[in-house]
Amino acid sequence: DSGVTQTPKHLITATGQRVTLRCSPRSGDLSVYWYQQSLDQGLQFLIQYYNGEERAKGNILERFSAQQFPDLHSELNLSSLELGDSALYFCASSVGGGGGDQFFGPGTRLTVL
Amino acid sequence: EDQVTQSPEALRLQEGESSSLNCSYTVSGLRGLFWYRQDPGKGPEFLFTLYSAGEEKEKERLKATLTKKESFLHITAPKPEDSATYLCAVQAVGGSQGNLIFGKGTKLSVKP
Numbered sequence: 315d316s317g318v319t320q321t322p323k324h325l326i327t328a329t330g331q332r333v334t335l336r337c338s339p340r341s342g343d344l345s346v347y348w349y350q351q352s353l354d355q356g357l358q359f360l361i362q363y364y365n366g367e368e369r370a371k372g373n374i375l376e377r378f379s380a381q382q383f384p385d386l387h388s389e390l391n392l393s394s395l396e397l398g399d400s401a402l403y404f405c406a407s408s409v410g411g412g413g414g415d416q417f418f419g420p421g422t423r424l425t426v427l
Numbered sequence: 428e429d430q431v432t433q434s435p436e437a438l439r440l441q442e443g444e445s446s447s448l449n450c451s452y453t454v455s456g457l458r459g460l461f462w463y464r465q466d467p468g469k470g471p472e473f474l475f476t477l478y479s480a481g482e483e484k485e486k487e488r489l490k491a492t493l494t495k496k497e498s499f500l501h502i503t504a505p506k507p508e509d510s511a512t513y514l515c516a517v518q519a520v521g522g523s524q525g526n527l528i529f530g531k532g533t534k535l536s537v538k539p
Contacts, residue, residue, distance in 0.1 A: 316470065347527075357471070357514065357529040370526055404470050413458065413518045416527060418470035 317341065318419035320405050326425045332393040335422045339386055339407030345369065346388040347408070347416060348380055352401040363388055364411035395426045429454045429519045433530035440537050443504045448513055448533045451497040456520030460498050461527060462491050463514040471514055505537045 317340035327333055339346050348360040359372035363382035374380075377395075382388045392399060402423050406416040430453045440446055452460065459478050463471035475484045477493040484491050488509065490501040500513055512534045516527040 316472070318470075356531045357516075357527075359526045359528070362526070372526055402468075406470075413527070415461070415473055415476055417473055418463075420470045421468075423468070 316417040316419065318405060318407050318417055320403075320419040320422050322422060323420065324423050324425075326427065327395060328427055329395055329397060331395050331426075332391065333395065333424065335390040335392070335403055335405075335424075337388045337390070337405030337407075337419060339388070339405075340417055343407035343409050343417075344386065345408045345411050346382055346386070347406040348374075348388070348390050349404045349406065349418075350401050351404060351421075357404070360390070362411075369411050392424070397426050400424055400426045429517065429528050431515055431517055431528050431530035433513075433515050433533050435533060436531070437534045438536070440502075440505055440535070442506055442537055442539050445501070445503045445505070447502070448500040448515075448535070449497060450500070450515030450530055452515075452517045454517055454519040454528075458518040458520045460493055461516045461518070462489075462498070462500055463516065465512045465514055465532070467512075474513075502535070505535075507537050507539050510535055510537045 319338045321336045344365045347362045351357045360374040362370040380390045402421045404421045406418045408416045432451045434449045462474040465471045475491040480495045512532040514532045516529040
C-alpha cells in the first residue's frame with residue numbers, strides 16, 4: 315500500500331459525459347501527478363500540482379482539467395468523453411515539487427461506452 | 428525528443444533462472460532514472476531511483492545499475508511472485524518538472 319488513495323476504482327459512462335476522479339496523496343506529500351495508461355500508449359504524464367498550484371503540464375487534452383485543493387487532495391475532470399478516453403488513470407504523489415520518487419495510487423479504470 | 432525503450436517486451440524464466448532487463452534512454456540531461464513494478468490492474472510500485480552513472484541499488488533479488496545510456500534490472504534466482512511488468516522511467520533536466528517519461532515495460536513471467 316503506497317498511501318495514495320483514488321476513488322472510484324471503476325467508472326463506466328457514456329460518450330459525451332463528464333466525470334471526476336479523486337486522489338488523496340500520501341501524508342506529507344505536496345505534489346500530485348496524474349497519468350493515463352492505455353494499452354497502446356503506456357503511461358503518459360498529464361499534469362502536476364504542487365501545493366495547490368499547477369507545476370507542470372504534459373499531453374493533457376483541453377477537455378481534461380485538474381485542481382488541487384487546500385487539503386492537498388486533487389481532482390481530475392474529464393469532459394465530453396470519447397471512446398478513446400477509456401484507460402486507467404493513476405494519481406501519484408511526492409514530497410517535493412521537482413519530481414523525485416513518485417508513489418502511485420491504485421488507479422481508476424474508466425470505460426466509455 | 429526524450430525517449431525510453433525497454434527490452435525485451437516479454438521474458439519468460441524458470442524459477443531460479445537469473446536474467447536482466449534493459450532500459451535505454453535518450454534525454455538531454457538525466458535528473459533521475461526510476462524502476463517500478465506493476466501487477467495487472469494495479470498501480471506501479473516504486474522500486475529504485477538512480478541518479479548517476481555507476482550507481483547501483485539492491486532490494487531482495489533485484490539489483491538496478493545505471494550507465495550513461497542505459498539501466499539494467501538484474502533479477503537473481505527469481506521466484507514466481509516476481510512475475511509482473513517492470514517499468515523504467517526517466518526524469519529529464521529542463522523538462523516539465525516532475526514529468527516521468529515511461530518505457531512500455533517488460534512483462535516478466537517466472538514459472539515454477
